[in-house]
Amino acid sequence: MELFYKIALHELIADILTIVDEREYSSKNALERVFKRVSGKDKERVRGLAHAYVFEIEKWKKKIDFIGNSVLKGTKIEELEPYLANLLRIGIFEMKFKKINPAIATDSVVRVVKERYDLNRAKFINAILREIEGFNVENALKSLKERDKTEYLSVKFSHPRWYVEYVIDLLGYENAIRLLLSNNKSQRYYIRVNPLKSDVDSLSEYLEEHDVRAARTPVSDVLKVLDYETPITRLEWYKKGYFVIQDLASAYVAHVLAPEKGEKILDLAAAPGSKTFHVAHLMENTGEIIAVDYSLERLRKMETKMKILGVKNVKLVHADGMTFKDMRKFDKIILDAPCSSSGTYRQFPEVKWRFNEEKIKKVIQVQKAMIRNAFKNLKKEGEMTYSTCSIRIDENEENIKYAIEKVGFNLVAYPFNWGERGFTEIGEMVFRSFTHLHDCNSFFIAKLKKE
CATH class of the missing domain: 1.10.940.10 (NusB-like)
Structure with missing residues (x-):
């Protein structure tokens, strides 16, 4: 070499x-x-x-x-x-x-x-x-299983112990094992068409011509990649912005938000920009989207990507989503909150080792601060989607209950057309996906309104 x-x-x-x-x-x-x-x-x-x-x-x-x-x-x-x-x-x-x-x-x-x-x-x-x-791994695992079954599962499937304990409690033993297995499978690619440059039928034909097998999904503008000869990122249409790589559940967020042409939208945690650009595409470059993020480096990458995708209605703002305030109120807000990323282990295995209970508690405080700030920035009758790529109830359903009981939001009964429902008493009104059930990131979405 x-x-x-x-x-x-x-x-x-x-x-x-x-x-x-x-x-x-x-x-x-x-x-x-x-x-x-x-x-x-x-x-x-x-x-x-x-x-x-x-x-x-x-x-x-x-x-x-x-x-x-x-x-x-x-x-x-x-x-x-x-x-x-x-x-x-x-x-x-x-x-x-x-x-x-x-x-x-x-x-x-x-x-x-x-x-x-x-x-x-x-x-x-x-x-x-x-x-x-000369070390016999299987014998060592067998011995560990006899001493500590939870630690055995943690080592065997290479997940943090807290995660193993959490998913067993959340889903039951059999489904927890299925999730652990699924997290260790090869990454699944999903691609979303850029409607400013193409449509899903034309994209399907292009992919077929380039030896990429793809299938339709429950999200109308997203295709599931089944097999490919050439890496997706080497295709000319990817380089020219005809489509983006975006997880299935992530791409559902903009559809739940349901932006309309001409609206003023706020994205409080915008980078790396997938959801921001999706909203821009659905609005056909009309209206205005204020994309806020605390990372200047990530915003600069968004700026480069915007040009490739032909996005023109997004204004990038380097600010903290917990405190950002605009002179005018917004019609709709996306809050894809910073989280433990515990739903993305298949895609980003390194995040498995970054969080413990103490760090997660700090992240939840940030999430709540962003919920409060979103409420202040939203018009009366305005709507917000709250989403995370976390499996945890305390980052999801409990935060939605906080938004309702302590902040003043109302939960919208959105007609989710796929996925699972959630937990606690509000579970039937929120969306969840799980890697082992839906072959995408484990995800949470709820729609809220300021009345």
């Missing part, structure tokens, strides 16, 4: 994993940052390989660390220096998941450790990987 400077694939992967861990970037964002300093004729092939490694290591991180910690003495893999820990994870992944020859897997990692650190650490990692070579 020819790259513009000498660096082993394992170094690239460890760099990306460390950025994901330390800076809490998405794996895609971390990959982009690392590959800015890489060039050469093999760049795209290496990029694809590195992405596959990072995605799978993040997905199976709990199980990988269980294997490593079963062998380590006096320390844990999480306590090692982050870059060194990630090199060890790469070795374990290659040996126990990819079934690469143990000697080759060990040698590849040890050489990098020797170059980046010193001979002593190289010997340490070599000894650990040699011991892992």
Whole structure:
């Protein structure tokens, strides 16, 4: 493989994993940052390989660390220096998941450790990987199951313990297992047509001509990708903005909002922009959409995407959705609230390891503050969609009850035409999707009105 400077694939992967861990970037964002300093004729092939490694290591991180910690003495893999820990994870992944020859897997990692650190650490990692070579994972899991069934499920399916406990309580044991299994399956792609440039029938024909099998979905402007020869993002129509990649449940939000031409719309947590642009498309570039986000970098990416998609009625505003206030009130508001992202584990496995109960409580306080601010910015008789990609009741149904009882919203009886209903006494009036039932992100949507 020819790259513009000498660096082993394992170094690239460890760099990306460390950025994901330390800076809490998405794996895609971390990959982009690392590959800015890489060039050469093999760049795209290496990029694809590195992405596959990072995605799978993040997905199976709990199980990988269980294997490593079963062998380590006096320390844990999480306590090692982050870059060194990630090199060890790469070795374990290659040996126990990819079934690469143990000697080759060990040698590849040890050489990098020797170059980046010193001979002593190289010997340490070599000894650990040699011991892992003979480690029987299934026997260790069987023993764990006898001691702690919940921790066994957490390790076996590589999910946080709190999540396993939560979904068993929420869905029952059998459906919880189905959800855990489904979260670990390959990502499902959905694409939404850009009506400013095409229509769903023309898009279907284009995809068929380019060896992409796609099917209709319950959301009229969204297609489900079943199979493809060429990656979707390499197709000319994607590059020119004829369609976007957007999760099925995410694309339902704009339809529930039901924007009308000429309206003034506020999106309080706009980036990365999928829902904002969808609303703009449904409004046919009429009216005005104020898209607020706290991240200037993400807003700049939205600006670039707007030009590709032909969106002209969106004004980007760098502000905090908890405090933003406009001189005029809005007809409708989208609040796709920041959340635990516990419904997106199939798509973004790295988020599994970022939240605990304490962090989730803080996120809920942000959600409530944004609900209060949305109410202040909304016209009388105005409507808001509240959505999250979380499975949790405290981020969803409980927040809607808060919006009704403490803020002054009324819950709209929207005729959801697919998905499941929710929980608690308001459950029949809200929308939920689950990865194991609907083959998309687990999602929540409710429609509220200010009367």
